Structure formats: structure tokens, C-alpha cells
Amino acid sequence: MTDDAYLFLVDDPAEPLGVPPAVVGPLDCMETPAVRAWLDAHDVSATSSRLRVVPPEDTGLITAQSERLPVPLGAEELSRLRHRTAPEALAAVEDELLAYRDCAHGRDELLARALGAGLAPDRIAELTGEDIATIRAAAAR
Known part of the structure; x- marks a missing residue:
């Protein structure tokens, strides 16, 4: 396992692993020269249906032949990513916990x-x- 999330490309947009970065919301890494150059080198845009991102704990699930790039995410970005990649039942409970956090703040x-x-x-x-x-x-x- 790594401490970085990974951007990677899928051949089939129906692939269930990861989520498109746009689904997570704004990610600072998407504007970095390294990510822009990687996207350009693979002739894909930041909104491509082939582009996915996974949290550090899921990087081992990316196939060996997939084009990939490690990207550091901030704590809030990583939290949003984990929320978006969680199974539906867990995401619902996470929504309740986030609502609790917001009202208890x-x-x-x-x-x-x-x-x-x-x-x-x-x-x-x-x-x-x-x-x-x-x-x-x-x-x-």
C-alpha cells in the first residue's frame, strides 16, 4: 500500500474500480504540471470517462498493465474520495456521520x-x- 492516491486509466468506462475525479469534486493535484503532462501524454482530458482515481488503500486493485500516476491528496480531498468509493450502505452511514459532525460543530x-x-x-x-x-x-x- 502507498500513501498516495492514484489516477489511472481504464479501457472500459464501465469498470467499477475507482471513480472519475470530477465525481470527487475539485482536486488540487489535477492542476499540477505533473498531472497535466501525464494526461497530455495519454491523450485524455481531466473529464475523460476513462480516467479514475482510487484512495491509497485500493491502489493494489489497479491492474499491472494500467497506466497510473500517484497523486497526493489533502485530508479533505481524501475523505471525499473515500466517501465516493465506499459501498452504498457505508456511504449512507458516512452521510449521517458527516451530518452529525456538521450539527455538533x-x-x-x-x-x-x-x-x-x-x-x-x-x-x-x-x-x-x-x-x-x-x-x-x-x-x-
Whole structure:
């Protein structure tokens, strides 16, 4: 296994391995001279149906004869890629976890603001479903 994701070319666009880079969203590596030169050398565009990308843990699945190029991805890019290559059932659970992360972001600050505004800890617990100890801990931070 490598630490890099890989761009690679498939002969059959119906090949299930990897996903087209455009599906993942913007990837910084796609604008690098190395990737542009590799695409030009293989006479494919960044939007070609033959172009795929896989996360590091899946690079061993690329056939030996496939044209490939290692590309470093940032943490957010790699997270999006893993999400797009996950089986449907796992992707659905990942969507729920991402929604949880988004709604929980800033939780402690919100709890502290509510306490600072004068809401009683019991009322905050009732409104949020948070444990009273969690609410008091947020106030102590």
C-alpha cells in the first residue's frame, strides 16, 4: 500500500474500480504540471470517462498493465474520495456521520452561550438532549 492516491486509466468506462475525479469534486493535484503532462501524454482530458482515481488503500486493485500516476491528496480531498468509493450502505452511514459532525460543530460554544444568556442547565438539557454534566463541562471550558 502507498500513501498516495492514484489516477489511472481504464479501457472500459464501465469498470467499477475507482471513480472519475470530477465525481470527487475539485482536486488540487489535477492542476499540477505533473498531472497535466501525464494526461497530455495519454491523450485524455481531466473529464475523460476513462480516467479514475482510487484512495491509497485500493491502489493494489489497479491492474499491472494500467497506466497510473500517484497523486497526493489533502485530508479533505481524501475523505471525499473515500466517501465516493465506499459501498452504498457505508456511504449512507458516512452521510449521517458527516451530518452529525456538521450539527455538533460548535456544540460547546453554543452550550456556553446559552448558559451565559441565562438559560438554566436543566432547560438546556431538555432542549438539546445533552447530559447535564456535558452542559456544565461546556461552561467550565
